[in-house]
Amino acid sequence: MNRTHQTLLGLLFVGCFGCRNGGEEAAGPLPVEPLTDLVVEKVAEDLSKPDPDAAFWGKVRAGWVTLAAQPFITPRPEATTTDRVTVQAAHDGKHIALRLRWKDSEISHAGRLGEFSDAVAMQFPLKGGAEPPSVMMGAAGNPVHIFHWRAQYQRDAIEGKPEMTALYPNAQVDMYPMDFKDAKGGTQEQKEKFSPGMAVGNPQSYPKNGVDEIVAEGFSTSAVQEGHGSAGLGVWRDGEWTVVLVRSLTPEGGSNLAPGTKSHVGFAVWQGGKAEVGSRKSVTMQWTPVTVQ
Amino acid sequence: MPKVKNWQLARDIEYPYDESRPKKQWAIVFDLNKCIACQTCTLACKTTWTSGKGQEYMFWNNVETKPWGGYPLAWDLRILEKLGRQDWSANGEYLGKTLIEAAPPTERVLHFAPTDEDWMYPNVGEDDSGGLPSLDGGAHMASLPHDQWFFYLPRTCAHCTYPACLAACPRKAIYKREEDGVVLIDQERCKGYGECVRACPYKKSMYNPYTRTSEKCIGCYPAVEEGIQPQCVVNCIGKIRVMGFINPPWKARKDNPVDYLVHEKQIALPYYPQLGLEPNIYYIPPLNADREYLKQMFGPNVEGALQRYRELSSDPVAQGLLCLMGSSDKIINRFEVKEGRATGFDRDDKEIVTVPVTEEIFVRDAFDEKLEVVRHNTP
Numbered sequence: 001m002n003r004t005h006q007t008l009l010g011l012l013f014v015g016c017f018g019c020r021n022g023g024e025e026a027a028g029p030l031p032v033e034p035l036t037d038l039v040v041e042k043v044a045e046d047l048s049k050p051d052p053d054a055a056f057w058g059k060v061r062a063g064w065v066t067l068a069a070q071p072f073i074t075p076r077p078e079a080t081t082t083d084r085v086t087v088q089a090a091h092d093g094k095h096i097a098l099r100l101r102w103k104d105s106e107i108s109h110a111g112r113l114g115e116f117s118d119a120v121a122m123q124f125p126l127k128g129g130a131e132p133p134s135v136m137m138g139a140a141g142n143p144v145h146i147f148h149w150r151a152q153y154q155r156d157a158i159e160g161k162p163e164m165t166a167l168y169p170n171a172q173v174d175m176y177p178m179d180f181k182d183a184k185g186g187t188q189e190q191k192e193k194f195s196p197g198m199a200v201g202n203p204q205s206y207p208k209n210g211v212d213e214i215v216a217e218g219f220s221t222s223a224v225q226e227g228h229g230s231a232g233l234g235v236w237r238d239g240e241w242t243v244v245l246v247r248s249l250t251p252e253g254g255s256n257l258a259p260g261t262k263s264h265v266g267f268a269v270w271q272g273g274k275a276e277v278g279s280r281k282s283v284t285m286q287w288t289p290v291t292v293q
Numbered sequence: 294m295p296k297v298k299n300w301q302l303a304r305d306i307e308y309p310y311d312e313s314r315p316k317k318q319w320a321i322v323f324d325l326n327k328c329i330a331c332q333t334c335t336l337a338c339k340t341t342w343t344s345g346k347g348q349e350y351m352f353w354n355n356v357e358t359k360p361w362g363g364y365p366l367a368w369d370l371r372i373l374e375k376l377g378r379q380d381w382s383a384n385g386e387y388l389g390k391t392l393i394e395a396a397p398p399t400e401r402v403l404h405f406a407p408t409d410e411d412w413m414y415p416n417v418g419e420d421d422s423g424g425l426p427s428l429d430g431g432a433h434m435a436s437l438p439h440d441q442w443f444f445y446l447p448r449t450c451a452h453c454t455y456p457a458c459l460a461a462c463p464r465k466a467i468y469k470r471e472e473d474g475v476v477l478i479d480q481e482r483c484k485g486y487g488e489c490v491r492a493c494p495y496k497k498s499m500y501n502p503y504t505r506t507s508e509k510c511i512g513c514y515p516a517v518e519e520g521i522q523p524q525c526v527v528n529c530i531g532k533i534r535v536m537g538f539i540n541p542p543w544k545a546r547k548d549n550p551v552d553y554l555v556h557e558k559q560i561a562l563p564y565y566p567q568l569g570l571e572p573n574i575y576y577i578p579p580l581n582a583d584r585e586y587l588k589q590m591f592g593p594n595v596e597g598a599l600q601r602y603r604e605l606s607s608d609p610v611a612q613g614l615l616c617l618m619g620s621s622d623k624i625i626n627r628f629e630v631k632e633g634r635a636t637g638f639d640r641d642d643k644e645i646v647t648v649p650v651t652e653e654i655f656v657r658d659a660f661d662e663k664l665e666v667v668r669h670n671t672p
Binding site for chain 2: 073076077114115116163167176177196199202205219
């Protein structure tokens with residue numbers, strides 16, 4: 001996704017964020033049973049914009065999945081920090097929205113050194129078929145399609161990617177190369193030469209739209225891809241994150257969830273305040289079957 | 294886990310990947326007896342590589358005062374404390390555990406994670422001395438080591454043979470170049486998890502909060518590829534450094550400057566070799582400092598190295614090599630000392646520079662008869 005696109009989406013979120021109305025009473029009923037089969041019903045609402053507090057979520061079936069500290073590769077957490085995620089899902093014929101809730105006692109956006117962001121990810125097998133690939137982020141030749149939301153990325157989408165002066169308001173810097181207060185500086189491209197990640201086009205270094213779309217064929221292989229218009233919006237209240245991730249049902253070249261399809265889904269959660277990042281995460285240890293009605 | 298050969302510890306160690314030594318191994322030797330902490334190296338590096346956003350705090354090369362200084366704060370004490378007491382055998386074999394061998398089951402490398410504050414005091418402890426707590430009756434500096442002592446420790450990335458950063462990266466975004474052993478973070482693959490920042494005991498991987506990737510000393514590889522030494526080396530006004538390529542001891546060449554200082558004369562030692570990474574920056578230890586402290590930092594061969602260093606006055610070859618240090622910006626692949634002159638040759642065996650081992654002394658009369666003027670006593 002190009003940066004103009006990302007900026008537009010960012011503005012979209014600001015609008016969405018602004019018009020959200022309280023809505024605590026709209027939260028879904030407490031889940032009563034573990035989620036064994038995620039049945040995605042069609043709803044009349046337009047799901048293209050993620051809204052964690054939309055009233056219709058109160059009528060959507062909710063179930064919880066169990067997570068455990070990622071056990072497969074090091075480095076890994078010593079203990080499970082997130083042991084369950086409550087899942088709801090709905091589609092509108094074009095988009096599928098998943099509403100995910102989990103306990104996290106503190107909100108973490110990352111930014112400065114040694115800080116990490118709260119995050120959630122969901123993965124789907126990229127290829128169709130009855131047998132999903134390894135739940136460990138797929139396998140060689142059998143990839144997974146991941147949607148990765150971070151609080152940090154959401155802040156980018158709403159407020160813009162923070163400048164160093166926002167991260168470190170008390171720091172003093174005379175000037176940066178090609179960047180002057182009182183004279184014409186260099187072009188954006190020239191300035192980016194001094195930021196290695198940007199100079200080589202690493203998507204990590206550019207402003208995010210809230211959600212990264214990733215393809216992986218096992219641990220250590222994940223790579224951010226051109227997005228398919230996926231979006232996410234989360235709110236943190238009373239020690240709990242509620243995040244809605246929206247994706248296309250039938251992204252070109254992505255995981256297909258067209259109505260009538262059966263697929264699978266898996267989840268991962270990171271608690272930034274517990275220094276979780278990368279392979280330090282809680283994960284679902286098995287796939288949950290998905291049926292799109 | 295594979296076993297790999299670590300010659301600095303005289304034993305095989307555990308490492309997550311098989312032994313794969315590069316064709317050449319980037320290395321720097323520093324003579325700590327000459328460093329004056331002018332920080333010219335630090336600034337040469339800073340202005341060359343880390344002037345961008347998010348790099349404000351980065352010093353890929355820094356100089357700290359030992360024993361009290363450290364950037365980030367107390368980096369060495371904190372990892373040593375975590376590792377706990379470890380021992381060497383009498384014949385120089387390391388009996389303790391390396392950071393990878395001591396890692397808990399959930400980790401790849403025993404580490405500590407520096408916080409934001411730890412990076413805020415780049416020159417803490419400058420010129421603070423260790424040793425006896427008081428100077429009652431005045432200082433006595435007549436013998437070595439001194440009762441009161443400090444020394445300056447210039448540091449870059451050690452481009453380790455077994456890098457902890459590389460071992461720790463779950464994305465395999467760090468690689469060691471086959472052609473020169475330089476360890477690099479792939480800026481296209483890095484996602485800024487900071488595992489390398491946690492794992493490197495020398496704390497030479499640094500997170501860039503603006504680009505959200507981690508960065509590190511690149512060994513000035515664009516210069517090295519052209520046969521030129523890194524910026525921190527060529528800008529060293531004290532001429533305390535020489536960069537070259539080190540061979541493992543079983544392939545050492547006497548006419549290679551780095552091999553000569555490390556393997557042949559054995560006066561330059563790796564720092565904190567017990568951490569197990571086979572770091573490739575080597576130090577001629579300071580004569581003045583506390584021996585126990587030096588043994589902790591440079592291993593069990595400190596006494597011998599210092600003894601041989603003090604005997605260099607009777608070794609014209611070693612003297613010649615020390616004179617070649619800082620005399621050219623080119624990488625010296627081979628050197629020879631003949632008839633009081635030391636010559637360095639490049640990778641094509643072309644002469645780079647020739648210097649006298651002992652500078653000739655010219656005596657000029659105070660009064661210049663020809664110009665009928667009194668000469669000033671200035672160089």
